[in-house]
Amino acid sequence: MRLRTLVRAAAGAALAATLALFTAPTGQAAPAAEPASDGVGTAASGTINVFPPIQGASTWDRFGLTPPASHHRVFSNWGYLNDWSVDIYRNPGAAVVSPFGTTTSAGHPVSVTVVTVRAGCATGNLADGGYLIGLEAKDTTTGEVIGRADVMHVDNKPAGITVGATVGPWTKLGETGRFRYSSCYQVNGDSGAHIHLEVINRTRYSCYISRSAGTELNDLTVVGRVGTQNTGPQQAC
Numbered sequence: 001m002r003l004r005t006l007v008r009a010a011a012g013a014a015l016a017a018t019l020a021l022f023t024a025p026t027g028q029a030a031p032a033a034e035p036a037s038d039g040v041g042t043a044a045s046g047t048i049n050v051f052p053p054i055q056g057a058s059t060w061d062r063f064g065l066t067p068p069a070s071h072h073r074v075f076s077n078w079g080y081l082n083d084w085s086v087d088i089y090r091n092p093g094a095a096v097v098s099p100f101g102t103t104t105s106a107g108h109p110v111s112v113t114v115v116t117v118r119a120g121c122a123t124g125n126l127a128d129g130g131y132l133i134g135l136e137a138k139d140t141t142t143g144e145v146i147g148r149a150d151v152m153h154v155d156n157k158p159a160g161i162t163v164g165a166t167v168g169p170w171t172k173l174g175e176t177g178r179f180r181y182s183s184c185y186q187v188n189g190d191s192g193a194h195i196h197l198e199v200i201n202r203t204r205y206s207c208y209i210s211r212s213a214g215t216e217l218n219d220l221t222v223v224g225r226v227g228t229q230n231t232g233p234q235q236a237c
Contacts (some may be wrong), residue, residue, distance in 0.1 A: 045139035045146060046106035048204075048226035052088050052217045053151045054176060055095040060223070062089040062191070063214035068224075069234050075132070075150045075198050082150060082198040083206045083233045084224070089124050089194040092155070094176045096195060098167050099149050100137040104227065108141035120152040120196075121184035128182040130155045133173050135224060138157065145202045147226030152196035153177065153185070175198045197223075205230035207237035 047197035052058045061067055073082045097111045116134025119126050133153040138145045155177025169174065176193050179185045187193060199206050208224040217223065225237055 001018060005053050006031065010202075012070060018142045037109065045108060045142045045227060046104035046224045048104050048110055048137050048201055049101040049220065049222045049228060050099045050149065050208075050224035051101065051224055052127075052221060053089060053096055053099040053149070053197055054090045055097050055219060057090070058094070058217045059089040060211055060217055061086060061213040062194070062216040065203070066070070066212065068208040070155060071212075073198055074152075074196075075134075077134070077148045078152075078202065080200065081233070082148075082200040083230075084208050084235075085196065085198040085200050086208065087194040087196050087222070088161070088223075089192070090176045091190045092175065092177050092193050096154050096173045096175060097132075097158045097171065098135055098169055098195065099151070099174070099199075099223070100169070102169055102228075104139050104146070106139075106141075108139045110146075111138050111140050112167050113138070114137065114161060114163055114167060115148065116196050116236075117157070117161060117163055118156075122184065123184065125180070127180050129153055129179050129185040130177055131157050131174060133161065135159070135167070147199065147206055149200075150198040153179065153194060155179075162192070199224055201228070202225050204228075205233055210236040 014135050041138055068084040068086040071085045071086045072174040100112050102110055113136050115136045120132035133151045133154050136148045154174035157174040157183055177195050205224040207228050207230045
């Protein structure tokens with residue numbers, strides 16, 4: 001457990017230095033204006049790597065229907081629609097964890113706080129699609145909030161996962177699950193079970209790592225970054 005945390009931190013610094021939801025109800029989040037942006041760079045605190053929000057093996061966009069370049073963005077933070085989204089697949093019962101790395105590219109420690117806990121579907125019924133858990137990543141050295149991630153379709157949420165809770169990279173947020181077929185969750189089998197991940201920067205835009213549908217992921221696969229200064233939503237890093 002401790003080794004993976006250290007590797008995640010080291011991977012974040014090294015990478016920076018070398019530089020489904022098949023459908024979702026449109027009523028879950030109101031459309032919002034996009035923040036202004038005038039270039040690509042990095043924030044003062046540096047960037048934070050985004051990893052799969054599932055512990056162990058998982059699959060990126062298993063059926064080729066949810067690529068982040070076009071997959072629907074359902075949720076909003078700070079008055080803006082999230083920057084990008086993707087479905088990451090794993091059969092029911094896998095641990096769901098924070099997708100944020102433990103250090104910024106500048107080497108600063110990162111703290112992650114739960115900012116949202118609610119039923120993810122517009123019906124408000126957990127049976128239709130499980131929990132939405134929103135997480136906020138902050139550079140603890142500068143105090144700067146870098147970004148947020150919304151993790152949707154979480155089952156079996158522990159009682160301790162509440163708004164205001166601080167979570168580490170291995171804190172269990174819940175599990176992947178199967179929910180009843182609904183307008184919010186159109187899945188017919190265990191192979192379709194997934195976590196719908198959405199990511200947003202506090203300022204300007206975050207980015208995703210482009211890869212082919214069906215790519216296998218592991219704990220240390222970087223799937224995106226927050227703190228980048230991309231020029232618009234749904235952009236690759």
